[in-house]
Amino acid sequence: MPSRRHVIADDLRHQITSGHFKAGERLPSEAQLATRYTVSTATLRSALALLQGEGLVEKIHGSGNFVRRPLRKITYTGGGGAQSTWTAFSTPLRMTARTTNIEAPSHLTALLNVPPRSPLTEVLFTSHEGKTPHSLAHIYVPHDLAPSTPPLGEQIAVNPADLRPPLSEVQERVSARLPTQEEATTLRISPSLAVLSVTRVSTDAAGRVVEAALLVLPGDRADALFTTRFVTDERSSKE
Amino acid sequence: MPSRRHVIADDLRHQITSGHFKAGERLPSEAQLATRYTVSTATLRSALALLQGEGLVEKIHGSGNFVRRPLRKITYTGGGGAQSTWTAFSTPLRMTARTTNIEAPSHLTALLNVPPRSPLTEVLFTSHEGKTPHSLAHIYVPHDLAPSTPPLGEQIAVNPADLRPPLSEVQERVSARLPTQEEATTLRISPSLAVLSVTRVSTDAAGRVVEAALLVLPGDRADALFTTRFVTDERSSKE
């Protein structure tokens, strides 16, 4: 049984995908739409909430509902061996980085395998496409391993594969969840739009954790790709 | 500025995590809770919606709101080299499988690299812990490669690593999104609880796609783990 909000959401979705409402454009106000569909504002808002969860609409308090600009999909390449953590794009992403020295908070000591309040270098990365934020990364490196020259915008920070004593292992834990309020604000996404969260821990040959990275990617415009190749000898070496 | 629904959600969350409301228990009816907190039912429901998105509460139409039983977290191990797609658990998971022969629908031909309407064997897997569904998997295998003895409940179906001509590559694409209505129903999760979606494509040495698997895991009780080890010789061979 189709509820009104679904019917309205379907109609609006069609008008958006068919180009009747263009990318970046402001939709009519909720009051106008409610009148047009002869529903109450509450019902209309719940229809918009559906589209918001799909990443089609962005609500901006005080100014309106906007058709979300469909951004280039980004793919995070796992395995730690890529040239850069972010794959290359035809349109280069603009990156901003902020480096801080902190003392390891409790939730990081286990991850980095360091004593509490060890000195760390934290790098906060944000990638943008145009004006829209695209992804978020917190990277933590033990202070004595941090590069003296802070990395610039070309690639995402610490790139352990090339710069460092050889890594022995990169472990990436991927999960799906809703964004925290802070993440939703920074990424300018709906609190109801799922994000992909990647926790990457890189270990060197000595077993020391060289880097921990916490990445947050909006679910509608990013995914992660992991490729495993097998040795095609008779010894199918793995593990 | 804390809204009422957040205050209520915080309070209920605390009562759940502190054990005042126990796992599996039914909460007071929405009308009762609304009275207790002196808010309208709409406000109370929006508070419950927050908890639902966190996976703390399960709503069952017609019978009540229940504290969701915190299930064992499952970890999907990537890389295709694990003994079974699902790692072992102290409490074994119950698996149910349903095998069907179908003709490749359009959205699969590209994935499997086969002509339209090729014969495929589809295996639909559901894992359960107790009575609660835990994960969902659609596995597609070209019909002539399908094992004659349908796989049983111990491990997830087609396990290419051991049974088959050696694989050359396993590619896993991971994304985060909200569940479809069907997935939400099957997994008995809230439509607002993010799921982790894994598309795994296994290729053999001849470049033929041997298996495609579409996995859906509830975000609050599953994550995926990818481990990459590097050769610790002087030749840091990768790529």
Next chain:
DNA sequence: GAGTGGTCTAGACCACGAG
């Protein structure tokens, strides 16, 4: 200040579940 979305109310009626 005018217009927008955000929160909330106090109801009504419908659909589902279990006894």
Next chain:
DNA sequence: TCGTGGTCTAGACCACTCA
């Protein structure tokens, strides 16, 4: 049948944005 959650209304008032 009865109690539950699901949908919806027609407002009110508040908070934010922008000219």
